[in-house]
Amino acid sequence: MASYISLILGCILVNNFVLTQILGICPFLGVSKSTKTALGMGGAVIFVMTIAGFFTSLIYHSMLKPYGVAYLQTIVFILAIAGIVQILEILLQRFSEPLYKALGIYLPLITTNCAVLGAALICSQKDYGLLKSTIYCAASATGFALALLIFSSIRERLDLARPPMVLKGLPLTLITAGLLAMAFMGFSGLGK
Amino acid sequence: MVTLVIIVVVGLLTGIAIALVSRWFGVEPNxxxxxxxxxxxxxxxxxxxxxxxxxxxxxxxxxxxxxxxxxxxxxxxxxxxxxxxxxxxxxxEPKVAVVFCSGDDMKATRQALYNGINDCRDAMIVAAGAKTCAYGCLGLGACARVCPFGAIEINEHRLAVVHKEICVGCGKCVGACPKKLIKLVPKSAEIHVHCMNPVRGPEKFKACKAACIGCGKCVKTAPEHVKLVPGAALAEVDYGNPPPEALAEVCPTHALRK
Missing domain, CATH: 1.10.15.40 (Electron transport complex subunit B, putative Fe-S cluster)
Structure with missing residues (x-):
């Protein structure tokens, strides 16, 4: 139990996907203009990554590992993740219209989110079991959502500031992301 | 062999799963x-x-x-x-796009020979393009390629020309032009001042024989249809009250034309 708690905390704070492992940078910069879209994207990532983590781990342990073709993981995982996102979209549209509307365009966008594939690959690399993989993916996604939320709040406030012309827009965004990543380095002493 | 089987199996399973799920749970489109x-x-x-x-x-x-x-x-x-x-x-109100430049290769000079990637946006990066006039159409067709209707043609003298009868006024080309020479105007307007360079008349006339030199002839002839842009040697058609086609004849440089 204690090992799972340290795993979850480690994923969210110490080895934060965006700020420490530099995965999923495109949505981090792309949809962090407002807290609302950040929340939508964060929710969608948590949702998809947890489910994708479970299924990719299932495929890895039931097919790839026993037949000794672990080198196929990248292509098979991409296939599986794309399929899972498609199925999720159809099911959500049918059974949970509000959630489908809330996630909106972010759901199909996640198909190409490297954080989802990254989490699946890390799980198989570290040879996590089914439960541990799912927890790892869910916690990593929560870390992603947290980083996205913090970053979008910062950017919303930055919009009110009047930075020098040279820094306006993307330069300031990138500097802010760097500072945020440095702040998260403070957590590195928290666990292994 | 195992590789092939596994990829085929995973692909097939995903495909079948998606097909079945959409068959059973798919939402019928309205x-x-x-x-x-x-x-x-x-x-x-x-x-x-x-x-x-x-x-x-x-x-x-x-x-x-x-x-x-x-x-x-x-x-x-x-x-x-x-x-x-x-x-x-x-x-x-139906609108059409107009390229506000008349400086084709017969009339406008070039400051350099551009041999780079065949796109206006790339040419723009290198000293703002090969044209001497800073507001001149580069003629490399960024607008023509982005047009979903094929309404923009780069003519034989390397100037972008909008075919009014094909253009629907969607405005995609407006964002594609790095020189910001394309604007959407009411379709009812017959003639336009095809120049956007605000500098002094003699200066731009040196670079382009088709520039609007700001002589004000059109403004004097039809002050209710054309006005001078404040602070610039440039005339502008009043699109709230577009001028008749005949007014184009007074323009000495033919910047005011169809």
Whole structure:
């Protein structure tokens, strides 16, 4: 139990996907203009990554590992993740219209989110079991959502500031992301 | 062999799963929405202000938009849509894109020979393009390539020309031009001042024989139709009251033309 708690905390704070492992940078910069879209994207990532983590781990342990073709993981995982996102979209549209509307365009966008594939690959690399993989993916996604939320709040406030012309827009965004990543380095002493 | 089997099996399973799920749980598309969408042109030009034809159809069915905003659908299609939805058509004024430059290779000089990537946006990075005039059409066709209707032609003297009869005024080219020379204007306007360079007349005339030198002849002849741009040696057509075609004859450099 204690090992799972340290795993979850480690994923969210110490080895934060965006700020420490530099995965999923495109949505981090792309949809962090407002807290609302950040929340939508964060929710969608948590949702998809947890489910994708479970299924990719299932495929890895039931097919790839026993037949000794672990080198196929990248292509098979991409296939599986794309399929899972498609199925999720159809099911959500049918059974949970509000959630489908809330996630909106972010759901199909996640198909190409490297954080989802990254989490699946890390799980198989570290040879996590089914439960541990799912927890790892869910916690990593929560870390992603947290980083996205913090970053979008910062950017919303930055919009009110009047930075020098040279820094306006993307330069300031990138500097802010760097500072945020440095702040998260403070957590590195928290666990292994 | 195992590789092949595993990829095929995973692919097939995913495919079958998606097919079955969409068969059992898929949401039937709204039939009215489908019909409305078929009445749109399907060009996905974005001229209506919605993300593609599907987005506009959705907004129409939801009541968030009125028929008549699509400038590329056939005549009468907007009325059919209005009948289908039980609302009135709100026609918007038809617009066309105009390239505000007359400086083709016969009239405008070049400051350099550009041999780079064949696109205006790339040429713009290198000393703002090869034309001497900073407001000159580069003629490399960024606008023509982005046009979903093929309404823009780069003519033989390397100048972008909009074919008014094909253009629907979606505005995609406006954002594509790195020199910002393309504007949407009312279709009813016959002639335009094809120049956007605000510098002094003699200065731009040196670079381009087709520049508007700001002589003010057109303004004197028809002050109600044309006015001078404040602070610039440049005339501008008043699109609220467009001038007749005959006024083009007074322009000495033929910047004011069709």
């Amino acid at each position: 039939p009215v929405e489908e019909e409305v969408r078929n009445l749109l042109s399907g060009a996905n030009c974005g001229g209506c202000g919605f993300p593609g034809c599907a987005g506009y159809a959705k907004a129409l069915v939801a009541g968030a938009a009125k028929p008549g905003a699509c400038s590329s659908q056939c005549a009468g299609a907007a009325e059919k849509m209005a009948k289908l939805l039980g609302v009135a058509v709100v026609h918007k």
